[in-house]
Amino acid sequence: MGDGTLEKIRQAQQGDAAAMAVLLREHYPFLYKYLIKATMDPSLAEELAQDTMVRCMEKIGTYNGVSAFSSWLITIASRLYIDRKRRWKREAEWQQEQGVRGIRWRFESRNIEWSEVLDALSHLSSAQRMTVLLKHYYGYGYDEIGIMLQIPSGTVKSRVAAGLGQLRKELDEDEV
Template sequence: MGIERPPTGHDIELAALAAAGDRMAFGELVRRHGSAVRGLLRRLGADSATADDIAQDAFLVGFEQIADYRGEGSFGGWIKKTAARLYLRRVKRDSRFVLTETAEDSAPIALDGPGATADRMDLDEALKILSHAERLCISLCYGADWSHTEAAELLNIPLGTVKSHVKRGLDKLRTRMASPSGRVSNDSARRENLG
């Protein structure tokens, strides 16, 4: 009697097997997409432990609702949307959900520290220069592959506000990437936040 190996194949095939009750097929989907889901949650603002908890919850929900996945988009995108919804519900429940910027939100975060080098740009570090609202909207629209309309509906804010947060955030990220050191100086970041 040999060791049973996890199934291989395309995510759509694995999802179909999982919908038919194959737990190993779903386990393979978790293995393939778990890291990306946790990464998205951290980019949305979750600490590592919370990201792990919510990712686990998202995969449990995904397992329960796997029959609803029709392969009309990537499995990764589908499970990331589930994780993002769970994260936003938790944040709203914990009463920490505020999408209006305060002076503290718009102030740049120092990007000097362990692991920061001039030669390597880390997306997680780059996102720290954004306000909470900008980071959330960019992470939903680009990390979770949501449309601006979907993000506006989920966040319960006007579509134009989502578009503004995304545009301002992308402008800040472009400026950071264009600087020789990959860092935004406090003076230039403050000017961006005022402009």
């Protein structure tokens, strides 16, 4: 995290709306890309990203710099997603299915090859998909992921292992 980001955070914490706007604009693409992969639903990802930005504006004073600002945003976004899934489990499952179809259609309609890995990821539970993404795509450690998702690091390890096992199985079956 560059000095410019730290300075913008400090200014935002002191109520500087322009600094807050720049911070959010700079971090939105990263956050949105994470949420697309975590939710497999572009509209839900956009909604959660916006909710995360609102929560960030409300809670900027609590950011203490212990983790990277982007990690702090992912933590907020992940918790919002988990809360959303708890409240609307059936609706979220339906939206995920529609979202996967929508993502696939967007890729295919533009003659972009559908990634076998992304397809296999879509078959994992959201709990496994989030831990696999955070560990192997974003490079966070088990303890960091546990803190982000508010679960023990042992649970993170088992979800990552189960998710990777499922991914290997799906990808191997596709190659047969």
